Amino acid sequence: MNEDRLRSIQAALRDEGMDAWFFADFKGTDPIALSVLGLSSKAMVTRRWFYLIPAQGEPLRLCHQIEPHSLDPLPGRLLFYGPWQGWQARLKEALAGVKRLACQYSPNGVIPALGRLDAGMAEFLRSTGVELASSGDLVARFEVTCSPEQEAGHYRAMAVLLDTVEMAFAKVREALFTDEPLTEYALQQAMVEFMRGRGLTSNDPPIVGVDAHAADPHYEPGPSGSSEIRPDQVLLLDLWGKETAAGSVYADITWCAWTGSAVPDEQCKVWATVAAGRDAGIAKGLSVAAGPVRGFEVDRATREVIDRAGFGEFFIHRTGHSIHEEDHGNGANMDDYETRDTRRLLPHTLFSVEPGIYLPGRFGFRSEVNLLVRDSDAVVTGKVQGELPALLA
Numbered sequence: 001m002n003e004d005r006l007r008s009i010q011a012a013l014r015d016e017g018m019d020a021w022f023f024a025d026f027k028g029t030d031p032i033a034l035s036v037l038g039l040s041s042k043a044m045v046t047r048r049w050f051y052l053i054p055a056q057g058e059p060l061r062l063c064h065q066i067e068p069h070s071l072d073p074l075p076g077r078l079l080f081y082g083p084w085q086g087w088q089a090r091l092k093e094a095l096a097g098v099k100r101l102a103c104q105y106s107p108n109g110v111i112p113a114l115g116r117l118d119a120g121m122a123e124f125l126r127s128t129g130v131e132l133a134s135s136g137d138l139v140a141r142f143e144v145t146c147s148p149e150q151e152a153g154h155y156r157a158m159a160v161l162l163d164t165v166e167m168a169f170a171k172v173r174e175a176l177f178t179d180e181p182l183t184e185y186a187l188q189q190a191m192v193e194f195m196r197g198r199g200l201t202s203n204d205p206p207i208v209g210v211d212a213h214a215a216d217p218h219y220e221p222g223p224s225g226s227s228e229i230r231p232d233q234v235l236l237l238d239l240w241g242k243e244t245a246a247g248s249v250y251a252d253i254t255w256c257a258w259t260g261s262a263v264p265d266e267q268c269k270v271w272a273t274v275a276a277g278r279d280a281g282i283a284k285g286l287s288v289a290a291g292p293v294r295g296f297e298v299d300r301a302t303r304e305v306i307d308r309a310g311f312g313e314f315f316i317h318r319t320g321h322s323i324h325e326e327d328h329g330n331g332a333n334m335d336d337y338e339t340r341d342t343r344r345l346l347p348h349t350l351f352s353v354e355p356g357i358y359l360p361g362r363f364g365f366r367s368e369v370n371l372l373v374r375d376s377d378a379v380v381t382g383k384v385q386g387e388l389p390a391l392l393a
Helices: 003-015 031-037 084-094 117-128 136-143 148-178 182-197 211-215 265-290 295-306
Strands: 020-027 047-052 060-064 077-082 100-101 131-134 206-209 234-243 251-258 350-353 356-359 363-364 367-372 378-380
Touching: 003 020, 003 047, 020 031, 031 131, 031 136, 047 084, 060 084, 077 084, 077 350, 077 363, 084 117, 100 117, 131 350, 148 182, 148 234, 148 367, 182 206, 182 234, 206 211, 211 234, 211 356, 211 363, 234 363, 251 363, 251 367, 265 295, 265 350, 265 356, 265 363, 265 367, 265 378
Parallel strands: 020 100, 060 077, 100 131
Antiparallel strands: 020 047, 047 060, 206 234, 234 251, 350 367, 356 363, 367 378
16 A cells, blocks of 8 residues: 555545544455455465554554564554554554544444454454444445546446347347247357457356246356246346456446237336336435435335335345445445445445346346446436337337
8 A cells, every 4th residue: 555545545534534444354354454455365464463544643553473574565653462462552552542443344233245343353442442433435435436447447348238238139039039949048148258259257147037037136047947038028137247457347237128029017017116116216326416325325215116016025135236346346235125334325436226026936127227426426327228128029
């Protein structure tokens, strides 16, 4: 970590009303700390280390005396400990005068991706008189904020994903008209090749599901056991990808279709409800132009629409997630269901809005878009699916 990044972190601490940011790791127990501080996860470190960044002044590096080089890449004064009483004494001295201490900590354990501080260490820190505060918005600020180049790459990846959807729908339409067999897995593999040929990579292949498989949010078609795509079915495509250059960020979308000539009333109603919930979530995300928005508020706006329509019990996941170099990033999730995510939607971060309704054993719909928060507003970065297309119409 260079001096510029340190100064940026200290300025952020002052903005957030924090006196210091506390990091501790033992054999990779806090991957967020490693990432924020730019430390290698492959370094051979077998003893716990501590790092404290104050809002003002010089950071503290505290290492075990048999591993004195554990924090060499970081700035700050270097102290050592041997007996366990040593690190406690050193930290008590360093925390004197600190009131609000940022940690990888989630009050009441509601955000597991952030909760890296163990209960025992939390007890010790509180015994020094500090108030523990969540580092969630700080993590987002330094982990998932996009550069202009990353934002441009996201838009390029989004364009490829949208082209992939068009290709997939056309392939299904051709197979249905010609009565040629086409399975979920075969379509998935065609999508993978199409995306790869246009410069995208991803951590996993797309989801392709029809009817009951579309009602499984994380269905994975395989070479055996995947369904044939036939007329008069719900078809769900969930796909994500990023460019291959280092530092590229993902785009992630879900589109649906009907493989017949006319969409039945029930499927029309469910799709319309999903789309209305999605639009409410988008509207809440776009409202950052008027003031701060937190992740749980986007989920609540979406979920209220689906609840009012009578489908709340079938919306079984959060509304959306942070997007960065990993498809599920370390920023705010749109969630007041699985967790209550109070983290803010910060400038130059990306997130998804993707409500779904899943009728077990029958069919499911999901509609997913991505939003980018800019300096003073937010935008949808791709297309928003309107009506459900009937591929044999």
